[in-house]
Amino acid sequence: MNNSIRVGMVGAGYMVKLHSLSMKNLAAFTDDNRDRFELVRLVDNNMELAQHEAMRWGWKHAESDWRTVTRSPDIDLVDIATPNDMHLEMCLDAFAHGKHVLCEKPLALNRHQAAEMARLAQASGKIHMVNFTYRAWPAIAQAQKIIQEGKLGRIRHFEGHFFQDHNNDHTIPLHWRFNKARAGAGALGDIGSHIIDLARFLVGEVASVSALTQRFIAQRPLPHDKIQQGEVDVDDLTAALIRFENGASGSIKASWALPGFKNDVYFVVVGEKGALRFSWERSNELQIFDAEDAPQLSGYRTVLIGRAHPGAELFWFPALGGELGLGVTAQGMGYGDAFTLSFRHFANAIKAGVSTAPNFIDGLRCCEIIDAILTSASENRWVEVEKTCI
């Protein structure tokens, strides 16, 4: 395990599965031991949970105080997967103690916190990353490559949404995601942040927004007390029109309570020469439209993801064409693989000593757009995105 990256993770909830699985997977997908993560310490303020998950995923130690990872000499990388209101304090302490930091999205509760974090991240000289998982997904990385190569020509329009339906259930209790003070925003911050990041990744910086928000379920049962109800103070749905700095137009929508949408991370990017379309509900496919096709052949064609696409060579596709990168495409990849790809990207950045996107500046830009969208919705007007100089 020479040169392995020694990790301390904070938060043993939902994300511990994906993060632990990815770090363990990565070790088996490469012969270079510098790519390997060593799972040293898992922290949760629920000690029983920390112990249970540590045993399940092979973390060496379980703790209940997060400073045992931000301040410990045997940790290189602090991996933060707690509710959003804790990200600021933990990140600042980790940088102050010379750690690389991987923080879950959204980076912070608002752009002011995010700016402080991004400034300190840059000043620290350490590697800083925000886990916008979908950027590394082969179909999406391929889409970005096609756009960068100019194959769509000038981009005219982006339409993106992240829709789910699980929070349409009234019996789900009032947990931290329904509380603005703990989450920053509702569906917009929780899942809309991914679409905002993809809009920036695929098309460019957002200049201004005009938005509305909706709350479908205003009260939810208090945890541990099924009778009493508490107030929800975040959005169940947000829809925003956007103007990009490069002149393209677009829309970003997010909701976690739209019946029928199971997990639809969706976008279409339309340029003067063609278009690209993607949905996570068919995540192994990228749809490509070429405006130069003859009229009788005009239409989207579906490309199945395989080892020829960025990142996918790591996975389940045997190399039949050797150096040509050809091989079986149809075995498919899934959600856990997306996290493994993100973690490979982070491991490579740490190994190279160079912070690459998505980093804390990307996290900051996303928070700036979220703030502009919320201001626009509450004041019912177009709002310029205020960008921090950094």
Ligand SMILES: NC(=O)c1ccc[n+]([C@@H]2O[C@H](COP(=O)([O-])OP(=O)(O)OC[C@H]3O[C@@H](n4cnc5c(N)ncnc54)[C@H](O)[C@@H]3O)[C@@H](O)[C@H]2O)c1
């Ligand atoms: N990249 C993605 O696609 C993705 C997906 C889901 C969640 N997330 C992000 O990951 C983060 C965590 O989300 P989750 O779904 O795992 O939440 P969760 O509620 O399932 O787990 C959070 C855990 O943090 C623990 N915790 C809270 N405060 C703590 C503290 N002060 N010290 C130590 N532990 C503390 C809680 O006890 C809980 O076990 C959030 O920022 C969320 O937005 C990202």
